[in-house]
Amino acid sequence: MPNNIVILGAGVSGLTTAYLLSKDAANKVTVLAKHMPGDYDIEYASPWAGANYMPTGKEGSKHQEWERATWAPLKELTEKHPEAGIHFLNTVVYNRKKDQGSATGDWFSELVKPNPWYKDVVPNFKSIPDGKLDAEMDNAQEFTSVCINTAVYLPWLVGQCAKNGAVFKRAVLKHITEAANAHHSGQRADVVVNCTGLSSKTLGGVSDEKMYPARGQIVVVRNDAGPMCSTSGTDDGPDEAVYTMTRAVGGGTILGGSYQKHNWDPLPDPNLANRIMKRAIQVAPQLVKPGQGIEGLDIIRHGVGLRPLREGGPRVEKDEVGGVQIVHNYGHGGFGYQASFGCANEAVSLVKEVLQSKTRAKL
Numbered sequence: 596m597p598n599n600i601v602i603l604g605a606g607v608s609g610l611t612t613a614y615l616l617s618k619d620a621a622n623k624v625t626v627l628a629k630h631m632p633g634d635y636d637i638e639y640a641s642p643w644a645g646a647n648y649m650p651t652g653k654e655g656s657k658h659q660e661w662e663r664a665t666w667a668p669l670k671e672l673t674e675k676h677p678e679a680g681i682h683f684l685n686t687v688v689y690n691r692k693k694d695q696g697s698a699t700g701d702w703f704s705e706l707v708k709p710n711p712w713y714k715d716v717v718p719n720f721k722s723i724p725d726g727k728l729d730a731e732m733d734n735a736q737e738f739t740s741v742c743i744n745t746a747v748y749l750p751w752l753v754g755q756c757a758k759n760g761a762v763f764k765r766a767v768l769k770h771i772t773e774a775a776n777a778h779h780s781g782q783r784a785d786v787v788v789n790c791t792g793l794s795s796k797t798l799g800g801v802s803d804e805k806m807y808p809a810r811g812q813i814v815v816v817r818n819d820a821g822p823m824c825s826t827s828g829t830d831d832g833p834d835e836a837v838y839t840m841t842r843a844v845g846g847g848t849i850l851g852g853s854y855q856k857h858n859w860d861p862l863p864d865p866n867l868a869n870r871i872m873k874r875a876i877q878v879a880p881q882l883v884k885p886g887q888g889i890e891g892l893d894i895i896r897h898g899v900g901l902r903p904l905r906e907g908g909p910r911v912e913k914d915e916v917g918g919v920q921i922v923h924n925y926g927h928g929g930f931g932y933q934a935s936f937g938c939a940n941e942a943v944s945l946v947k948e949v950l951q952s953k954t955r956a957k958l
């Protein structure tokens with residue numbers, strides 16, 4: 596008997612879970628979603644991400660475990676599948692101790708601390724000597740990371756799943772249990788995987804009050820920033836950030852950003868956009884020609900995305916709602932890509948547990 600699986604959501608969480616599940620021919624996977632790769636919408640976080648691998652999980656947490664487990668698969672994709680739109684980039688992260696306690700400083704506290712856990716995970720990690728730092732920086736380190744062109748990577752994941760036989764359907768569900776009746780075979784699904792991100796706050800049968808957004812505003816430019824960089828904060832406000840990343844295969848450069856908790860505004864703020872561009876040139880002057888300011892930037896688009904944060908961390912666990920077996924995989928905040936394989940692997944193990952208990956019940 597095939598395993599009928601419905602995955603609700605086609606962001607990086609749903610697609611990575613579908614990719615792993617669809618590798619097993621016994622799994623018949625339907626991916627159901629309101630938004631699919633190619634769409635840009637405030638309810639769909641994944642296309643807005645840079646995206647890069649800059650670990651933020653605290654030592655000893657599940658978050659750390661998931662990020663640690665995701666480096667190797669991302670590295671393998673980068674090396675073996677150039678068509679997935681990921682490349683290696685030299686990366687520099689800067690720490691100003693005065694940023695600790697701010698929204699941005701707390702978000703990046705693990706990333707920028709000297710001697711972080713991920714120094715043994717990423718290649719070429721080294722601390723930058725104090726003598727080479729600007730006076731306002733307390734410490735900095737460099738390493739090799741990856742930058743994912745999400746406009747290429749998300750469709751690549753769709754292609755891999757389709758090649759493995761997964762079927763994609765558009766749908767807007769009011770209640771999670773509706774997904775059980777939407778399998779492409781016409782039969783009832785054995786298990787539904789919930790990957791609806793921030794919408795898990797309002798989706799019937801889930802209604803997770805712990806979900807809230809951290810608004811991220813970005814500017815995408817044609818200019819090249821060279822190495823990726825990120826700092827622990829700015830002097831412009833406690834929830835503003837400065838980072839640059841040049842995407843693989845012609846994806847332009849992302850200039851960020853902000854980390855505005857509980858802010859749902861979908862429209863780019865032009866003043867914030869100006870500050871983002873000015874700060875980016877300060878940390879990466881090579882973006883423009885000598886003597887140029889933001890007029891030297893060639894803008895592709897302004898954007899806003901909502902990071903799907905969850906108090907207490909992501910929810911990757913089994914559940915049962917109205918007789919439907921559910922596996923949740925949502926609430927990945929600003930780390931949905933860099934924890935994607937760790938979380939999806941755990942979701943796959945939980946799906947297997949559900950399927951095994953169903954088989955036992957039938958015997």
Ligand code: FAD
Pocket residue numbers: 603604605606607608609627628629630631638639640641642643644645646647648649766767768769790791792793794795798810811812813852899900901902903924925926927928929930931932933934
């Ligand atoms: P989403 O991408 O939001 O997908 C949710 C899916 O569920 C969609 O397909 C949606 O249509 C569907 N859905 C929801 N409700 C329903 C419904 N009722 N019926 C049908 N379908 C439904 N992460 C990193 O790892 N590295 C980065 O560098 C990085 N940078 C970021 C920069 C910005 C500006 C932002 C905003 C985020 C960034 N992130 C980054 C975070 C990352 O983008 C998110 O963690 C990730 O995209 C979440 O993916 P998801 O699949 O869980 O949710």
